[in-house]
Amino acid sequence: MTDTKSHTPSPTDQTAAQVRFEDFGLSPDILRALTEQGYVHPTPIQAQAIPVVLQGKDVMGAAQTGTGKTAGFSLPIIQRLLAHANSSASPARHPVRALILTPTRELADQVAENVKAYSRFTPLRSTVVFGGVDMNPQTAALRVGVEIVIATPGRLLDHVQQKTINLSQTQILVMDEADRMLDMGFLPDLQRIINLLPKQRQNLMFSATFSPEIKKLAASFLNQPQTIEVARSNATSDNVTQILYKVSEEEKRDAVSFIIRERGLKQVIVFSNTKIGASRLAVHLVKQGVKAAAIHGDKSQNERMVALEDFKRGEVEVLVATDVAARGLDISEMPCVINFDLPYNAEDYVHRIGRTGRAGAKGDAISLHTDQDERLLVDIEKLIKQKIVRLQLSGFVATSVHTERAKPTRERFDSGSRHESGSRHDARPARGYQPPREKVDPWFLKPYTPSTTATLPVATAQTEEASAAKPQKRAALLGGLLKARS
Numbered sequence: 244m245t246d247t248k249s250h251t252p253s254p255t256d257q258t259a260a261q262v263r264f265e266d267f268g269l270s271p272d273i274l275r276a277l278t279e280q281g282y283v284h285p286t287p288i289q290a291q292a293i294p295v296v297l298q299g300k301d302v303m304g305a306a307q308t309g310t311g312k313t314a315g316f317s318l319p320i321i322q323r324l325l326a327h328a329n330s331s332a333s334p335a336r337h338p339v340r341a342l343i344l345t346p347t348r349e350l351a352d353q354v355a356e357n358v359k360a361y362s363r364f365t366p367l368r369s370t371v372v373f374g375g376v377d378m379n380p381q382t383a384a385l386r387v388g389v390e391i392v393i394a395t396p397g398r399l400l401d402h403v404q405q406k407t408i409n410l411s412q413t414q415i416l417v418m419d420e421a422d423r424m425l426d427m428g429f430l431p432d433l434q435r436i437i438n439l440l441p442k443q444r445q446n447l448m449f450s451a452t453f454s455p456e457i458k459k460l461a462a463s464f465l466n467q468p469q470t471i472e473v474a475r476s477n478a479t480s481d482n483v484t485q486i487l488y489k490v491s492e493e494e495k496r497d498a499v500s501f502i503i504r505e506r507g508l509k510q511v512i513v514f515s516n517t518k519i520g521a522s523r524l525a526v527h528l529v530k531q532g533v534k535a536a537a538i539h540g541d542k543s544q545n546e547r548m549v550a551l552e553d554f555k556r557g558e559v560e561v562l563v564a565t566d567v568a569a570r571g572l573d574i575s576e577m578p579c580v581i582n583f584d585l586p587y588n589a590e591d592y593v594h595r596i597g598r599t600g601r602a603g604a605k606g607d608a609i610s611l612h613t614d615q616d617e618r619l620l621v622d623i624e625k626l627i628k629q630k631i632v633r634l635q636l637s638g639f640v641a642t643s644v645h646t647e648r649a650k651p652t653r654e655r656f657d658s659g660s661r662h663e664s665g666s667r668h669d670a671r672p673a674r675g676y677q678p679p680r681e682k683v684d685p686w687f688l689k690p691y692t693p694s695t696t697a698t699l700p701v702a703t704a705q706t707e708e709a710s711a712a713k714p715q716k717r718a719a720l721l722g723g724l725l726k727a728r729s
């Protein structure tokens with residue numbers, strides 16, 4: 244049974260701003276890599292997680308992508324594995340010692356890039372394996388011997404089956420975005436993988452939400468974990484101008500292309516609640532001469548990578564994304580985000596618009612809403628504790644409404660459009676629909692209360708996702724430059 248212990252006070256139990264990476268006793272080779280990355284101060288999750296992971300303890304981390312959690316677990320893992328680092332050419336001297344599981348290929352790729360960057364001045368080797376691409380190059384990389392493997396569960400099991408990977412010496416297991424792995428139906432795969440690992444190992448689990456299923460999973464495989472939590476913030480940045488435009492359901496797609504053209508937007512994420520909605524909107528925009536691409540779970544690996552790369556290079560100007568597809572993406576410095584649909588969960592609104600207005604920059608968050616969205620709007624405004632400005636979309640005339648009338652809501656939604664996060668949200672709210680109120684387990688939303696033996700203050704609130712703003716600014720966003728600001 245999981246015994247969720249609170250954080251034990253230690254010399255590193257200070258706020259992130261007071262701590263420096265040097266204070267953790269990390270190797271000079273790691274510190275050098277961090278300097279190259281431009282990291283100055285650890286983020287709150289890093290300040291909490293690094294010392295605990297270094298002690299070899301199990302961790303249950305409540306943190307989202309964008310909080311710096313990847314370095315929070317990778318840096319101490321690299322440090323711990325340095326004891327085994329060697330430059331022998333023999334694969335036998337480089338067994339898999341740490342396994343990092345992620346739900347998606349994109350996240351696996353991002354984590355792998357970070358691990359490579361942080362370990363680049365050490366002899367440790369790492370590689371990434373994920374599905375949807377040729378297995379042979381992955382097999383070749385594994386054969387050479389690697390200490391750290393980042394993997395999606397399905398492809399990892401393919402390699403296990405082909406005997407191209409041996410997990411019998413894995414000392415550390417990380418489950419990143421565990422909630423999403425469960426949402427995506429990976430539980431049986433996870434259980435099979437866990438059964439392949441030595442019983443004696445360190446386990447780290449990170450999840451943005453803690454549903455009863457997640458707690459059950461944690462209970463079954465974590466050993467007296469320490470809970471590390473970076474509290475959510477429902478505050479929206481003052482730098483973000485929030486606007487609402489009321490349109491009819493049928494006008495929405497034209498309204499998006501009108502806004503993009505009128506404002507001359509060159510880099511914008513448009514959020515759609517459904518995969519089919521994202522695809523249709525992207526097609527519609529392309530027809531209107533807008534450089535757009537859709538990114539969601541039904542797209543092939545190659546399509547997603549190409550869309551993302553093209554967007555980062557500026558060749559695609561509008562990325563139409565679902566929440567799940569967008570969640571793990573390290574896309575930053577958005578001048579504008581558009582909500583094609585208002586999200587079913589008010590918290591997703593905060594996360595979506597948090598992609599703009601970073602590092603002191605100004606940003607616009609434009610949302611379309613229809614008569615049927617009133618309830619969602621009430622929830623959002625209640626959460627962010629402010630009324631969003633309602634404006635007229637002046638000069639807008641829908642052009643394709645007559646040729647492409649939308650079907651009635653229920654029918655349109657049921658015809659194959661599936662929300663990505665799983666069955667809980669499978670239906671677009673029809674009239675009278677009650678949006679899911681509790682995507683997040685209430686247990687998770689409770690303020691973190693240390694046990695009587697612990698004195699650690701609750702970490703600074705964070706919801707910001709990844710930002711590629713100048714590293715110092717980014718650290719500030721991530722909560723790592725509090726001292727400098729105060």
Ligand code: AMP
Pocket residue numbers: 281282283284285286289307308309310311312313314573708709710711714715717718721723
């Ligand atoms: P993550 O939540 O791990 O995906 O990290 C979010 C982004 O923050 C990534 O682009 C990291 O490179 C960056 N990052 C992580 N830690 C720090 C830090 N201490 N200072 C500045 N940037 C960081």
